[in-house]
Amino acid sequence: MTYVLHLAVMLGLYGMLAMSANITIGYGGLLSLATATFYGIGAYLYAWLSVTAGWPAATAFPATIAGGALAGGVFALATLRFRNETFTVATMAVQMVAFGVFYNWTAVTGGPYGFPDIVRPSLFGFVFESQTSFCAAVLALCLASCVLFRFFSRSRFALALRTLREDELAAASLGIAPNRTFAAALVLSAMLAATAGALFACYVSYVDPTGFAIGESVFILAMLIVGGSGNLKGPIIGAAILVALPEALRFTGLPADVAGPLREIIYGFLLIVLMYLKPKGLAGDYAIR
Amino acid sequence: MELLLQLVANGLVQGALVACLAAGFGIVYRSFRVFHVAMGAQFVVASYAFYAAAAIAKMPTAVAVAVALAASAAFAMLLEFAMYRPFAKRRCAGGATMIASLGVLIVTENVLAITFGNEVKTIPHAPYESTALGAVHLTSLQLWQFAVCAALFAVAGLVVARSRTGKACWALGDEPDLARALRLPLGRIRTAAMLLGALLVSVPALMVSADTGMDPHEGMRWLLVASMAAFFGGRDRYWGWGAGALALGLAQAAVVWRLPSQWADTVAFAMLLGVLAFRPRGLFGQARRAEEAA
Numbered sequence: 001m002t003y004v005l006h007l008a009v010m011l012g013l014y015g016m017l018a019m020s021a022n023i024t025i026g027y028g029g030l031l032s033l034a035t036a037t038f039y040g041i042g043a044y045l046y047a048w049l050s051v052t053a054g055w056p057a058a059t060a061f062p063a064t065i066a067g068g069a070l071a072g073g074v075f076a077l078a079t080l081r082f083r084n085e086t087f088t089v090a091t092m093a094v095q096m097v098a099f100g101v102f103y104n105w106t107a108v109t110g111g112p113y114g115f116p117d118i119v120r121p122s123l124f125g126f127v128f129e130s131q132t133s134f135c136a137a138v139l140a141l142c143l144a145s146c147v148l149f150r151f152f153s154r155s156r157f158a159l160a161l162r163t164l165r166e167d168e169l170a171a172a173s174l175g176i177a178p179n180r181t182f183a184a185a186l187v188l189s190a191m192l193a194a195t196a197g198a199l200f201a202c203y204v205s206y207v208d209p210t211g212f213a214i215g216e217s218v219f220i221l222a223m224l225i226v227g228g229s230g231n232l233k234g235p236i237i238g239a240a241i242l243v244a245l246p247e248a249l250r251f252t253g254l255p256a257d258v259a260g261p262l263r264e265i266i267y268g269f270l271l272i273v274l275m276y277l278k279p280k281g282l283a284g285d286y287a288i289r
Numbered sequence: 290m291e292l293l294l295q296l297v298a299n300g301l302v303q304g305a306l307v308a309c310l311a312a313g314f315g316i317v318y319r320s321f322r323v324f325h326v327a328m329g330a331q332f333v334v335a336s337y338a339f340y341a342a343a344a345i346a347k348m349p350t351a352v353a354v355a356v357a358l359a360a361s362a363a364f365a366m367l368l369e370f371a372m373y374r375p376f377a378k379r380r381c382a383g384g385a386t387m388i389a390s391l392g393v394l395i396v397t398e399n400v401l402a403i404t405f406g407n408e409v410k411t412i413p414h415a416p417y418e419s420t421a422l423g424a425v426h427l428t429s430l431q432l433w434q435f436a437v438c439a440a441l442f443a444v445a446g447l448v449v450a451r452s453r454t455g456k457a458c459w460a461l462g463d464e465p466d467l468a469r470a471l472r473l474p475l476g477r478i479r480t481a482a483m484l485l486g487a488l489l490v491s492v493p494a495l496m497v498s499a500d501t502g503m504d505p506h507e508g509m510r511w512l513l514v515a516s517m518a519a520f521f522g523g524r525d526r527y528w529g530w531g532a533g534a535l536a537l538g539l540a541q542a543a544v545v546w547r548l549p550s551q552w553a554d555t556v557a558f559a560m561l562l563g564v565l566a567f568r569p570r571g572l573f574g575q576a577r578r579a580e581e582a583a
Contacts, residue, residue, distance in 0.1 A: 031384055078562060081569045085324045085383070086524070089516050090565070093558045096513055100555025214509055218391065225388055257407070261399035268399065271392030275385040276376065289382040 005135040009203055010243050012135075012142035013196045018223040018235035019149050020192035025221070026229025026286050027158055028185045029165030030083075033217045034075065034091040037098040038190040040212025041071050042197020047115045047207055048108060057121030061198060068194025069187050076183035083168075095214045102209035114208030118201050128202075138199055145192060149232055152188070161185055162230075165286070222267050225274055228284015237283050242267060291424045296542035298425045304531075304538030305438035306493040310515035311522070311530040312442055313489030316449065318516075319525065320458035320482040321377065322465070324387040327368055328490055328515060329508025330397035335361040335491035336498040337401050337410075337505070344412045358491055365487035368393065369479060377479075394508055401505040411502035434496045441492055445485060446527050454481045490515075510554075521561050523571030532572055537561060 021035045045067045049060040079090040102109050109115055120128045121137075128134045152158055160181050163171040168178050201207050219242065227238020246263045254262065279287040310332070317325040338360035342353035372393065376386045417428035427435075449455035457478045461468045469475060494511075497503075514537065522533025540557040548556060570576065 031387075078566060081566050085318075085387070086520055086569065088324065088387070089513075089520050090562060092513050093517055093562045096510075097555050097559045097562070100552065100558075104549075104551050104555065215506075218395070221388070258403055261402045264399040265396050265403075268392040268395030271395070272372065272389045275381065275389040275392070276379065279382065279385045287382065288384040288388060 002131055005131045007243065007247065008135050009138050011240060012138040013200055013203075014220070014223065014239040014243055015142045015236050016145050016192055016196040016199075017220050018227070018239040019145055019232075020189045020196070021220050021224055022149075022229050022235045023152070023161075023185050023189040023192070025224055025288070026231070026235070026284070027153075027161040027165065028182055029286070029289065030182060030185075031088045031221075031288065032079075032091040032186075033088060033214060033221065034095040034098070035189075035193055035220045036212045036214065036216035037075070037095050038068055038071060038193035039197040039200070039216065039220075040098060040102055040207075040209070041190075042068050042194030043201040043207045043212070044102060044109050044115065044197075045194070046198035046201045047118045050121075051115070051118055052108075057202075058123060061121065061195075064198045065191050065195055068191045068197075071194070072187035072190025073183065075190065076179075076186040080179050080182055080186075092214065095217055099209060099213050102212055109209065112209065114206055115201075116206045118205045118207070120205075121202050134203060138203070141195065141199065145195075146232060146236070153232060157181070157184065219267075222271060224284075225271055225281055225288070226267070228281025228286075229288075230280075230284055230286030234281055234284040238281065241282075293546055294423075295425050296546050297539065298422075298427060299431075300538040300540075300542030301535070302427070302431045302435045302538070303541060304535035305435045305442065306497060306534075307514055307518050307537055308442045308531040308534035309438045309445075309489045309493045310511060311518040311534045312445055312527065313486045313491075314512070314515040315519040315524070315527070315530045316445075316458065316482050316489065317486040318519070319462045321373060321479070322383055322462055323373060323376075323390065324383065324516070325486070326387060326390040326512055327372075327393040327397075328486070329510075329512035330394045331361060331364060331368075331487055331490045332494045332511045333398055333401055333503065333505055333508045334364045335487075335494040336503040337405060339495050339498055340405070340410055340412055340503065344410070354495060357495055358488070361487050361491040361494075362484055365483045366480070369483045373483075374476075374479065394512070398505045398508055405505065407505065409502045409504045412499055414499065417500075430496070430500055434493070434500075437496065438493055441489065442531055445489055446531075448485070449527050454478055458482050513558075517558065517561055521565055521571055523573035523575075525575065526571070526573045529571060529573035536572075 017035060017039060024030050024032045042064055046060055046064040049055045049063055050057065055063065075094060078094060079087055082090050103111055105111070120134060122128070128137050160171070160176045163174070163176060164178055164181060172178050223238035223242050224235055226241055227236065228234030245266065249259045249263055274281060314325050314328045317323065317328065335357050339353055339357035342348045342356040343350060348356065372389060376389060417430040419426050419428050420432060449458065457473050460473070461475065461478055518533035518537045519530045521536060522529030522531065537557060540560050541553040544553045544556040565571070568574065
C-alpha cells in the first residue's frame with residue numbers, strides 16, 4: 001500500500017512539473033530546459049524557510065511560491081532576449097548555474113551533503129504526517145493545479161501565448177506584447193514548479209542537488225514529448241507513463257545498475273522514435289518546432 | 290600576479306580545447322540547422338573508444354588514437370545515416386530533430402554506463418612532465434593540447450572558409466532548398482560536415498580524457514560548453530566560435546583567480562549569459578531583419 005501511495009505522490013508531483021513545463025513549451029513554444037531549476041528553488045527555499053528560518057508551513061508555502069515567481073521573473077529577464085536554439089542554450093546555462101549554486105553554496109543548501117530534517121507540513125493544527133494524508137494533500141494540489149490549468153488554457157492569456165507560439169511577428173502586430181506575455185508564462189510556470197519542489201522537500205524530508213540537475217529537466221521535457229503538449233491531458237499521460245516505466249522495469253528483476261540506465265535508454269529511444277513518427281506525442285496538440 | 294599569469298595560461302589551453310569543440314558543434318549546427326546535442330555523445334564515444342583501446346586492449350597510444358578516431362567517425366556516420374538524414378528528408382522541425390538528438394545523447398551515455406560502469410575512468414599514464422615558461426608552469430600534455438587544438442581549429446577554419454565543400458556547408462545552412470535546386474551534392478556535403486565535426490570534437494575529447502579521465506555523463510556539460518562558446522562568439526561566424534571559446538576559458542580563469550575553483554563553471558556561464566543578454570546574436574553576430582531573426 002505504501003508503494004502505491006508513493007507512486008501516487010510521484011505522479012502528483014511530476015504531473016505538476018509536466019504542467020509547469022507545458023505552459024512554457026506547449027503553449028509558449030519556448031523550448032526551456034530549466035524546469036528543474038525552479039523545482040530545486042522551490043525545494044531549497046521551502047527547506048530553508050521552514051527549517052533554518054523556522055517558519056510554519058502556512059507562511060512558508062506561500063512564500064516559496066512567491067519566491068518561485070520572483071525567480072521566474074529574473075529568469076525571464078535573462079532569457080527572453082533570445083528565441084529558438086539560443087533560448088534553449090540560455091536556459092541550459094541557467095540550469096547549469098542553478099545546479100552550481102545548489103551544489104556549491106554549502107552554507108545554505110548543504111551542498112553535496114544535502115539539506116536534512118525537513119518536516120511534514122501542518123495546517124491549522126493538522127500534521128500531514130502519515131503517508132495517506134500527505135498523498136491526499138499532494139493529489140488534491142495536483143487536481144487543483146489541473147483545474148486552474150483548465151481555466152488558464154481557456155483564457156485570453158493562453159490564446160495570446162498560442163498565437164505567439166505560431167507566429168510571433170503576426171501576434172505582435174495584433175497588439176500582443178511578446179516579451180510581457182512570455183514573461184508572465186515563465187513566472188506562472190516557475191510558480192507551479194516551485195510548488196512541486198516544496199511538496200517534494202516535505203515528502204522526502206531531505207533534498208540534495210542531484211535531483212535538480214539538467215537530467216531532471218530533460219526527464220520532465222520527455223513527459224511532454226511522450227504524452228504530448230499544448231493541452232491538459234498530454235503532459236499528465238506522459239507523466240504517468242514515465243513514472244510507471246521504472247516500476248515496470250522493477251518487475252523484470254534486473255540489477256539496479258542496469259535497470260537505471262536501461263530506463264533512460266528506453267526513454268531516449270522513445271524521444272527519437274516519437275519525434276520521427278509522432279512529433280505531437282501520444283495525446284498532444286502541439287508539435288515541437 | 291604570477292597566479293594570474295598561470296591562470297591565463299590555463300585559460301588559453303582550455304580556450305583552445307573548447308574552440309575545437311565549439312567548431313565541431315558549430316559546423317553541424319551551421320550546415321544542418323540542427324542543434325547538435327549528440328555532439329555530447331560524440332565526445333563520450335571518442336573518449337571511451339580511446340579508453341577501450343588504450344587501457345583495456347593495451348594498444349600503443351598512436352594506435353589507440355587511430356582506433357578512437359575511427360570509432361568516432363563510424364559513430365558520426367551512424368548518426369547521419371540513421372537519424373539526421375532521415376529526419377532531414379522527412380523535413381522534421383528543428384526542435385524535433387534537436388530532441389531526437391537529445392535522445393541519442395541519453396541512449397549513448399547510458400549504453401556506455403552499462404558497458405563501462407558509472408564511475409570515472411582514467412587511462413594509466415606516466416606523470417606528464419612540467420615545463421616552465423617564465424613564471425608559468427604547464428604540463429607537457431597541456432602544451433600538446435594547446436598546440437594540437439589551436440592548429441586543428443585554424444586548419445579546419447581555413448578548410449571551411451576556402452574549400453568548395455566548406456562554402457557549400459554554409460550555403461546549405463542558409464538556403465537548404467536553394468542548395469537542392471542548384472544540385473549541390475548534398476549527401477557528400479552532409480557527410481563531410483559530420484566527419485569534420487566528429488574530428489573537431491574527438492581530438493579535444495581524447496586529450497581531455499588522457500588528462501582527467503572520463504565519465505559517461507560528461508557529454509551534456511561539454512555540449513553546453515561548446516554551444517555556449519559558439520553562440521557567445523556569434524553563431525554564424527567560424528572565427529567567432531574561437532573567440533567565444535577563448536572568452537569562456539579566460540572567464541573561468543578569472544573566476545578561479547578570486548573564488549574557489551568549484552565555482553568556475555557556474556560563474557563563468559553566468560558571466561557569458563549576462564554579456565549575451567546585451568548582444569543576443571553573439572559578439573560577432575550579424576544583425577538580421579525581424580522576419581529573418583530567430
